[in-house]
Amino acid sequence: MLQGYLPAILEGLRSTLLVSAVSLAIACVFGLVGATAKLSNSRAANVAVDAYTTLIRGLPELVLLLLIFYGGQIMINKLADRAGLGYIDINPFIAGTMTLGFIFGAYLTETFRGAILAIPRGQMEAGLAYGMTRMQVLTRITLPQMVRHAIPGFTNNWLVMIKATALLSIIGLDDMVHRANLASAATRQPFTFYATIAVIYLAVTTVSILGLGWLERRFSLGVRKVEF
């Protein structure tokens, strides 16, 4: 099947999934920091996060990717030069995960902010009144409940992000699209291979939708649905 290219394509899938997972972890960190900063009383933090989310929303992912990949390469090497280090090569994996993490961190900032706002304020105040530290309130009260409210937005962002990883093939990441490019060139059957990876992407998104839907039901076990 597929003239023996299936293992190579699946190898590419591994790379696609790995890059998505690492980007997601980075995006969650950016998103949590962003949401906390946006909800804080510090004016400087609010302005900084607003600038961050506006910047991301105003630019295509591909442009940011190229800017960080090529711009970052030259900046880092200028710094390395000054420090007397040799040539540093940023690989597409690092540039890609950093960029996607940075981009989707901005969207997750909004998701997480909304999720935190959905928790009744009294619960956090009660925690503080019991003498918990802010950190304890965060880890015991806010975060566990926030997950439930954040899952729908989170699902959307994750789906968009998996699809966005396809762009990383443009900066040379050896992902599924890149493997399909190679196989197409070798076999002269481009449609077969692009259709194959399209089906694989569809399978990944379908599994994600089902999995996260299950997770949402788990986290909402104690909550009664509105019945119309």
Added chain:
Amino acid sequence: MIDWALIAESLPAYWRGLQFSLLLMLISVSASFVLSVPLAIARVSSNPWFAKPVFLYTYVMRGTPLLVQLYMIYFGLAQFEWLRESAAWPLFRNAWFCAWLAFALNSTAYTTEILAGALRQTPNGEIEAARSLGMSTGAIYRRILLPSAVRRALPQYGNELVMVMHATSIASAVTIVELTRTARDVYYNNLAPLEAFGLVAIFYFAITFTLVGLVKLLERRFLRHLQPKSADPAPVRA
């Protein structure tokens, strides 16, 4: 540090790229809007023979990357000999046609879902009232459902417009010299990433916020009845 001469020198190229980007976006969203109105009506239809295929279409289009869809059309279709020998081949060999097709079909899926969502939000009483006045189904869609659904869809449709605008940057992968390709060429010729991509970022920024502003104007015009009567309340701070 910043090479201003290079920026000044490449501005005309960016200007041309900007026009191509905007053109690509306009032809894509016009086609997708025209296609998505009937598809959205089919999507909310109670007849599964209409609703299910449309759902399948939007699900597949929204579940796969646009880049792969574009590759399938532009590089992929050449695999089929019957197409290569048909009269349509000059079209499918053309990068502009393929990009237009891919973007329009992709955006149709998203726009269909947006419109279908807006149609579903129609208060039932409006339809009942129209029926009791003896309007036909066609008349109900023309006079009641579509005008209000299109209005309600406006904020989300604005997001979709921005998405398509940003998606046009992907056309740079199939030899179309729009804004992003221009920036990539300037970069390759001068190895000046900050100038090349920084400038293109400013262009995209300007278009994005112009679009956002235009949609806000439309919202103010068409969604006036949904706006709060008093002055904006102070934003809630946690």
